[in-house]
Amino acid sequence: MVIVEQRDREVVPVSTACAALSLSRASLYRNQRPPSATKAALTTRVRAPSPRRLSDAERQRILDTLHLPRFADQPPTEVYAALLGAGVYLASIRTMYRVLAEAGETKERRNQRRPHVHAMPSLTATAPNQVWTWDITKLATMEKGVFLMAYVIIDLFSRYVVGWMLAAKECKHLAAQLFAETIARHGIEPGCLQVHADRGSAMKSDTLAQLLDSLGASSSFSRPRVSDDNPFSEAQFKTMKYQPDYPGRFDSPLHGRAWLQDFFAWHNDDHHHSGLALFTPADVFHGRVDMVRAARQAALDAAYAAHPERFPNGPPRVPMPPHEVHINPLDTDAVVVLPGASTSASSTSNPPDAAPAASDHHSPRAQ
Numbered sequence: 001m002v003i004v005e006q007r008d009r010e011v012v013p014v015s016t017a018c019a020a021l022s023l024s025r026a027s028l029y030r031n032q033r034p035p036s037a038t039k040a041a042l043t044t045r046v047r048a049p050s051p052r053r054l055s056d057a058e059r060q061r062i063l064d065t066l067h068l069p070r071f072a073d074q075p076p077t078e079v080y081a082a083l084l085g086a087g088v089y090l091a092s093i094r095t096m097y098r099v100l101a102e103a104g105e106t107k108e109r110r111n112q113r114r115p116h117v118h119a120m121p122s123l124t125a126t127a128p129n130q131v132w133t134w135d136i137t138k139l140a141t142m143e144k145g146v147f148l149m150a151y152v153i154i155d156l157f158s159r160y161v162v163g164w165m166l167a168a169k170e171c172k173h174l175a176a177q178l179f180a181e182t183i184a185r186h187g188i189e190p191g192c193l194q195v196h197a198d199r200g201s202a203m204k205s206d207t208l209a210q211l212l213d214s215l216g217a218s219s220s221f222s223r224p225r226v227s228d229d230n231p232f233s234e235a236q237f238k239t240m241k242y243q244p245d246y247p248g249r250f251d252s253p254l255h256g257r258a259w260l261q262d263f264f265a266w267h268n269d270d271h272h273h274s275g276l277a278l279f280t281p282a283d284v285f286h287g288r289v290d291m292v293r294a295a296r297q298a299a300l301d302a303a304y305a306a307h308p309e310r311f312p313n314g315p316p317r318v319p320m321p322p323h324e325v326h327i328n329p330l331d332t333d334a335v336v337v338l339p340g341a342s343t344s345a346s347s348t349s350n351p352p353d354a355a356p357a358a359s360d361h362h363s364p365r366a367q
Contacts, residue, residue: 004028054091054099062090062099076100118223123196123327125157128285129188132162133196133327134203135233136170137240139256140249148256151178154236156196157325158284159273161236161264162186166257172205179208183215190216196327198222198230229328239267277319284321293318 004017018025054062065071071079076096083090091099100106125131133154138147151165151174163182167174183193195212197203199221212219222229240246240263250256268285272278283292300316 005032054095058091059099059102062096063103065090066096066100066105120223120328121196121220121229122330123156123194123220124329125155125325126323128155128157128160129162129186129193131156131194131196131325131327133230133233135198135230135237136175136200136202137237139166142249142251148250148253150256150260151175152233152236153178153182154232155281155285156232156327158281159232159236159276160268160281160285164260164264166253166260168253170200170202172202172207175202175205176208176211179217180211180215183217188215188217193217194220196220196222196230197233199224231327236267239271276321279321289321293320 003021004014004023007017014025014028017023018028065083066076066079071082074082076093080093080096090096097106123131133156134152137150137152139150140147149167149170151163151167152161153163154160155162163178163185165174165178179195193216195217197219202208203221209219227234243263247255247259250259267281269280269282271280273281276284279289279292283289296318300318304311304315
């Protein structure tokens, strides 16, 4: 409104100025009108006290009574009932609470633990075997209420399943055994690996924590009751259970292991992952991206040379997998608005090379 009032009135009409600033002329005129005496009196009028209000002496008597040793640790409901049984009425229960609130004496008196503040985990992987995420999912069996437990460890950068196990129960010792064998099989050096998981009993167990510490691997955990702090493991489970040949229920642990062995072999070697620019997890994990990219680029170059009119945007290029994969990336971008610049531009979101956490369940496994 100040800009409208400071304009050159002979050059810029008020209607044009308001339209340029998306400002209502009614609001402008209302702001310029001096306040009336009636409105000022209404805003400054002091509300008269209620005739039913207790006097200061009566309110002090209530406080003194509540401060008595016999009532110091009792709530107003107990005090009210005890006094009323003795033939004494000071005030209603609500009035006692109101008097205590005015005196600042209605706070929690019990010793309670303050709620924990869990920091948001933020992980970044720029190469294989830097960050592993793992989780346990239930697989139904033919017997009602009986489930098999699938332990699955995924490399964050490549989505490669580096280790898995199927067991009849969720156990910290089995989880420790799986990690000991997986870390030894892949030759992970101490201090190079970070393991991320949710806060399940096996994940938070001292047995697994001591093993990872002895092997030089650090741990990271999701926040309690936050469903998207471990998205890659959850997305992989959805990919698994949405396969066309997923049996739904397994006859036995042997049946489950046989199916999982075929599924993880397909997932690692044949599944063209949308989060990896349609490269397979094995291509990224084993460093075969450049070789596969060269073959794909040669096919695209041949197609472009044969029919360039079918590519209106120019020669096609093979997209590459992201150079960094994040869980809860820390976004430090900021928007700086210069004087006279337009403020309609939106702030930047996650980095363009951050991989999506969505499940790639639209690619069915070959039958």
